[in-house]
Amino acid sequence: MDKSKMSMSKKKTGKTNKKSKIMEIYKYFLPSAFQKFKGYFFVRLGLLVVNSIKPFVQILALPIVVDELLTTQNIAKIMHCILFIIAADFVLSVLSGFFGNMIERYTTKFDNYYKTVMSKRIMELDFQLTEDKQALDQIELARTGMSWYSRGLNGMVEPLFNMVSSIITLVGVVAIIVSSAPWLLVLIMAILIVTGKVNSKHNEIEQKFFAGLAKENRICGYMGWHLTDFKYGKDIRLYAAKDMMVSKWNYHQDIIIENWRQMGIKQLPLSLFMGLLDVVRDFGTYFYLGVLAILGKISIATATQLFTAAGTFYNCMRSLVINYQELCKRANYAYEYVKFMDYPAVMKKGSKHIEDVEHCFELKDVHFSYPGSEVPVLRGVNLKLHPGEHLAVVGLNGAGKTTLIKLLCRLYEPTSGEILLDGVNIAEYDYDEYMELFAPVFQDFKLFAFSMADNLVLGREEDARVKVVENGEAVAAKKLATKLSEVKVEEVIRKVGLSDKIDSLPKGVETVVYKHFDEEGIEPSGGEEQKLAIARALYKDAPVVILDEPTAALDPMAEYEIYRQFEDLVKGKIAIYISHRLSSCQFCDRIAVFSDGIVKEYGTHEELIKVEDGLYAEMFGAQAKYYYG
Numbered sequence: 277m278d279k280s281k282m283s284m285s286k287k288k289t290g291k292t293n294k295k296s297k298i299m300e301i302y303k304y305f306l307p308s309a310f311q312k313f314k315g316y317f318f319v320r321l322g323l324l325v326v327n328s329i330k331p332f333v334q335i336l337a338l339p340i341v342v343d344e345l346l347t348t349q350n351i352a353k354i355m356h357c358i359l360f361i362i363a364a365d366f367v368l369s370v371l372s373g374f375f376g377n378m379i380e381r382y383t384t385k386f387d388n389y390y391k392t393v394m395s396k397r398i399m400e401l402d403f404q405l406t407e408d409k410q411a412l413d414q415i416e417l418a419r420t421g422m423s424w425y426s427r428g429l430n431g432m433v434e435p436l437f438n439m440v441s442s443i444i445t446l447v448g449v450v451a452i453i454v455s456s457a458p459w460l461l462v463l464i465m466a467i468l469i470v471t472g473k474v475n476s477k478h479n480e481i482e483q484k485f486f487a488g489l490a491k492e493n494r495i496c497g498y499m500g501w502h503l504t505d506f507k508y509g510k511d512i513r514l515y516a517a518k519d520m521m522v523s524k525w526n527y528h529q530d531i532i533i534e535n536w537r538q539m540g541i542k543q544l545p546l547s548l549f550m551g552l553l554d555v556v557r558d559f560g561t562y563f564y565l566g567v568l569a570i571l572g573k574i575s576i577a578t579a580t581q582l583f584t585a586a587g588t589f590y591n592c593m594r595s596l597v598i599n600y601q602e603l604c605k606r607a608n609y610a611y612e613y614v615k616f617m618d619y620p621a622v623m624k625k626g627s628k629h630i631e632d633v634e635h636c637f638e639l640k641d642v643h644f645s646y647p648g649s650e651v652p653v654l655r656g657v658n659l660k661l662h663p664g665e666h667l668a669v670v671g672l673n674g675a676g677k678t679t680l681i682k683l684l685c686r687l688y689e690p691t692s693g694e695i696l697l698d699g700v701n702i703a704e705y706d707y708d709e710y711m712e713l714f715a716p717v718f719q720d721f722k723l724f725a726f727s728m729a730d731n732l733v734l735g736r737e738e739d740a741r742v743k744v745v746e747n748g749e750a751v752a753a754k755k756l757a758t759k760l761s762e763v764k765v766e767e768v769i770r771k772v773g774l775s776d777k778i779d780s781l782p783k784g785v786e787t788v789v790y791k792h793f794d795e796e797g798i799e800p801s802g803g804e805e806q807k808l809a810i811a812r813a814l815y816k817d818a819p820v821v822i823l824d825e826p827t828a829a830l831d832p833m834a835e836y837e838i839y840r841q842f843e844d845l846v847k848g849k850i851a852i853y854i855s856h857r858l859s860s861c862q863f864c865d866r867i868a869v870f871s872d873g874i875v876k877e878y879g880t881h882e883e884l885i886k887v888e889d890g891l892y893a894e895m896f897g898a899q900a901k902y903y904y905g
């Protein structure tokens with residue numbers, strides 16, 4: 277992690293005060309928002325002008341009407357004034373509605389934009405953080421904080437513009453009040469200070485409850501997804517897990533509801549007190565202005581104007597306080613988003629380029645425990661992978677085989693010891709370049725609910741499958757790339773033995789996998805899924821192929837076919853092959869037998885089979901007995 281990031285993350289984990297949070301939020305969001313959504317700021321400016329001048333229509337025109345009624349009673353003048361008030365109010369309301377509507381549309385755009393940016397960040401997060409409780413809570417806080425709680429970018433810009441609009445209006449009304457009834461300002465200010473303090477307490481209570489709900493919200497999100505995703509449908513039905521799921525969901529929902537209820541109870545006295553303060557203010561204003569009018573210090577028309585001006589003054593001051601507090605509150609929520617976007621990396625990422633040579637790997641005394649666990653999974657693994665070597669990794673369940681692959685692929689870092697690529701620690705290399713070296717098929721691989729072709733290509737060939745229409749050349753280049761990728765897709769599909777299946781589908785490789793979004797989508801069998809996953813690895817054409825239990829879901833014929841082609845599929849590449857079917861290990865140059873987190877035996881099939889009391893020989897014997905009786 278570079279220094280600037282370190283200091284940023286330290287700052288973010290420490291206590292940051294309200295003002296600096298607001299500044300950081302604005303520094304984070306405004307430059308990009310202004311660049312991407314300029315129109316929004318012009319609309320906001322329009323609304324600011326409308327909101328600032330609106331109160332003056334009544335303040336300035338109403339006393340004229342009252343004065344006319346009490347003196348000359350010129351009906352034409354009175355009608356003109358009333359018509360002016362109505363017309364001005366109408367025009368300003370229409371404009372305000374128009375701008376409001378445009379802001380709504382921008383709000384949806386912001387929501388999509390910041391969600392996309394966050395999703396991208398989640399996908400780039402160091403893999404080991406995807407199971408780190410603190411990181412997961414931070415994701416939840418960022419997600420909810422940036423959506424309903426802060427109301428997104430608009431939610432943070434709105435109070436600022438409201439405050440500016442209030443200040444503009446205030447300048448006008450203060451001038452009017454000061455000239456005739458200065459004590460009115462003192463009375464309203466006093467009430468406002470108390471209201472501000474009470475409201476701040478009100479907000480504090482809400483924020484405290486928000487912070488405590490991250491875990492519960494996450495659990496409910498998880499339960500909600502599992503209850504409805506049909507992938508889990510079989511297990512839920514056959515193990516009658518529905519009731520358990522629903523009752524667990526209800527349990528956590530109840531906690532959330534109880535939290536909200538407690539919050540309501542705590543906030544209620546404060547809300548009531550704020551209502552009472554409103555009554556005191558109104559009474560004081562009427563009393564004071566009434567006395568001034570009776571004493572003849574102000575005319576009835578001026579009293580009317582002052583009533584309206586006092587109301588506007590109070591509303592503007594209140595709006596200043598409330599909007600500032602709202603801004604602090606929303607900034608607090610949105611700050612969780614900024615905190616997440618700057619979430620400190622746990623992995624060292626170098627910048628060294630990977631040379632275009634025949635690669636070799638070496639694991640030197642590698643120890644590893646999963647984050648948050650003391651249990652050693654690997655306890656001093658030493659292993660070499662020579663250029664073009666095909667290595668089988670075997671061992672009992674839980675021996676650490678998959679963990680070894682995860683370390684090799686830099687999904688985790690060794691607790692101690694080192695992994696070298698071409699003699700250099702893998703942490704020194706550019707992370708993205710390093711990832712390009714591997715084409716793994718994990719045991720728990722996942723296909724996406726996109727077309728089969730998209731599942732194989734996954735955006736490679738510079739997004740060849742996205743149609744671009746800006747200029748002829750780009751289209752031509754895209755077409756060529758698309759053609760090339762189509763040929764490659766067909767080739768790998770044939771290699772894994774899926775051609776017949778795909779030819780039988782009306783949409784061929786464009787058929788969508790799963791039925792989540794497309795009625796014509798297919799539900800592939802476990803074996804077909806596995807073939808697609810292998811095809812995806814072959815499509816990537818990376819120098820290191822990793823197959824973790826690659827044929828577990830295949831029928832014997834398909835398995836035989838993959839084995840037969842295995843040499844061809846991974847020719848010239850480093851291949852690591854984890855399998856429980858030991859007969860398949862004979863295809864590999866060497867076999868590493870894992871037991872208790874170390875390499876217990878290492879050699880060719882012929883060598884290991886002869887080791888007396890050897891684990892490999894024992895496992896091979898047991899399987900052979902099972903097959904031949």
Ligand code: ADP
Nearest residue numbers: 407646649653672673674675676677678679680
């Ligand atoms: P194998 O592939 O040999 O069956 P694994 O490498 O998957 O074994 O697992 C080795 C050990 O590490 C097991 O005891 C397993 O429970 C534990 N383990 C695997 N993944 C995690 C994880 N994400 N967090 C904590 N422990 C894990």
